[in-house]
Amino acid sequence: MKWRLVAVMVGVVALVLAIHDIPLANHLETVERDRLATKFERDAFILGGRSEEALEDGSAATDTGLNAMVLRYASEEDVEVVITDADGIGVVSSDTTKVGEDLTNRTEIEQALAIGEPQTGERYSDTLGSDLFFVAVPVLSGDDRVGAVRISAPESIVDSRVGDQLRGLLLVALLSLAIASAVAWLFAASVVRPLRRLHAATDRLAAGDLSTRAPTDEGPREIRDVADSFNSMAARTEQLVERQRSFAGTASHQLRTPLTALRLRLEQLSIEAGDDEQIGSTVENALIETDRLRRMIEGLLALSRAEDTAVGPDVVDLAVVLHDRAEHWRPLAEESDVRIDVAAATGTMVSVVPGAAEQIIDNLIDNALEVSAPGSRLSLTLLSGPASTELHVIDEGPGLSEDERRRAFERFWRADGAAPGGSGLGLAIVHQLANASGGNAELRTAPGGGVDATVTLPNGRVRAT
Ligand SMILES: Nc1ncnc2c1ncn2[C@@H]1O[C@H](COP(=O)(O)OP(=O)(O)OP(=O)(O)O)[C@@H](O)[C@H]1O
Ligand SMILES: [Mg+2]
Known part of the structure; x- marks a missing residue:
């Protein structure tokens, strides 16, 4: 019973956690993706701002400060950074193969340069052979678009960052379940133990031990109240049975004396009747009945003694x-x-x-x-x-x-x-x-x-x- 109670309580907590945490996990995932996109966008603008002048005067490729900054950022964030000129040709990149390459076939770069608006999203990358998460921003000098900055990462890296957040949520859920199990166990123990003792007491009473009592000092109040009621019932039953027994015993005992006196008188009458056959036979029958009565009284006395299990x-x-x-x-x-x-x-x-x-x-x-x-x-x-x-x-x-x-x-x-x-x-x-x-x-x-x-x-x- 204890295990069943624990299982039910833990099951309820697990259900509540699932109802609560599954939408929360979905929400967290969206929030984390948005946060990453915003952060990459902000960083792309910062990099764009830093490279604006170099792009304008065509010195970006040889700007060692800019190159070092791009490499450091890419390795710290575990992403790829590429800066293109206004024609979409790679100028600075953490992936050196992209330097000098026409990158306008990457739609996000092409769009950033064409529209002059930041581009954020996911697409399949032939180069990677998997999904790519990207942010591409134009580099503006006044109204002119002098280039573009793209920060990208394989989708799996973004997934693992989102996964870190979800793992935290899972950990909290598991911790909640562990605490719920411990609380359920304590609760079940505090309810089941006194119930078992009460059950044992009822069994003992049913087996004839009228002096049995259930403990009333443990468990929740409701169980203690039941134990109290049980004890009152047992006490009352014991009292009634005891009274009945002692009545049967005393009554049989008290009847013995007048019965012996009656028998003596009948015997006396039998002697006094002398040869009168009619009186003699009536008295004889009365004596037989008296003996029967005596046996009955002896029997009742023996029964009341036999019932005394003390x-x-x-x-x-x-x-x-x-x-x-x-x-x-x-x-x-x-x-x-x-x-x-x-x-x-x-x-x-x-x-x-x-x-x-x-x-x-x-x-x-x-x-x-x-x-x-x-x-x-x-x-x-x-x-x-x-x-x-x-x-x-x-x-x-x-x-x-x-x-x-x-x-x-x-x-x-x-x-x-x-x-x-x-x-x-x-x-x-x-x-x-x-x-x-x-x-x-x-x-x-x-x-x-x-x-x-x-x-x-x-x-x-x-x-x-
Ligand atoms: N061995 C037996 N063979 C046949 N009948 C029996 C036998 N033992 C008991 N009985 C029947 O069961 C009845 C009840 O027996 P029980 O011993 O309770 O009472 P009793 O012998 O009539 O009176 P008591 O024993 O109080 O003097 C008897 O009256 C008898 O009819
Ligand atoms: Mg008999």
Whole structure:
């Protein structure tokens, strides 16, 4: 982005320079040519004035002072000078071959002598084989034309003098471009850097870090204002989420006590009901509902704790936890004649939110046992990859359709005909804990048709102490 901004700004400056400098260059060229013509004309008149007397008395060719002056001027200005008499015969010249030559075939000399007016212009020169720039002036003595002076130079010499001027202009343009590039670079740096930081802050917020803030001390005012607004929004969001979390946590916590009291009273009522079957069964059902409510409250509490990402992750040996939880569940599984097989090599370190590994495994085994028929098998497997480890809890139950597998992670969702007593929060908790640990959870279909509940967790390394 920075380079694009610099390119645009330099491009604009280059365009402005081109719009400005191309006509200026043309104008400069015309002005420089006019200036040269005027200067040569003035010099030709000076030389004419100096040679007037010598031309009049026919001593010009032998006038050493005049000859020296012509030679010096021609070499200083890098031009050719020729002085003719009234008949157009070369008398003094920096090019000695022209002395004694009839030069009236040079139109400018012929015209200067004929009209008595200065002649300036360009024409093709057969002698040079290229274009010639010339100034020819008559030498006047009173009203008489006693001769002519011509100063000429190949067009290329005039071009190079004009070119010197244009080179100066080009240099200034290049200098302007260099300054524009430097300014554009500084400007882009001052805009792009704070924008990048703001972008990074929005990314962090989107990834769930609600405590993130964008720097508000650099860049142009507009960007600082945006950063300020972003920070206010992030602070407000953090506050709202925090309030919601603590409400869910506190409410669930507060509900536990009256619920325990309710359960105790129901148990008491069950004893007092004695042999009355009707009251006994009503109380029994009320107890089941109370248990469901308790599980739901426990689940909500666990969820609100899982959402609290302020707690850093723990590194645990997932294989050890898996074996331990399998031992815990085995007696219950055996009661329903379900076999639990574990395939996990110890030393499988993963990084998880404290206590999450146990909760994840317990919830998945609980679900799997719920649907396992007597004589079936439940397999718990760990597959370790380079960056993460997969935990598979595979049952031989009836399985779930694709739509059900997706919906199973929703809070309070339970499949039609699911066993009573569940709260529908177990998988939501698994999902939340896996996410909070930097991993994910999904339900797949096992090869045997049951469910393969898969949780992926990032590998962890025990920090050296
Ligand atoms: N292994 C499985 N096989 C078939 N169905 C399953 C399996 N695991 C979960 N389900 C279905 O997904 C639903 C949601 O599961 P979840 O664990 O979230 O809630 P629950 O088990 O009903 O209640 P809780 O776990 O809170 O006591 C279950 O009610 C069940 O219908
Ligand atoms: Mg469950």
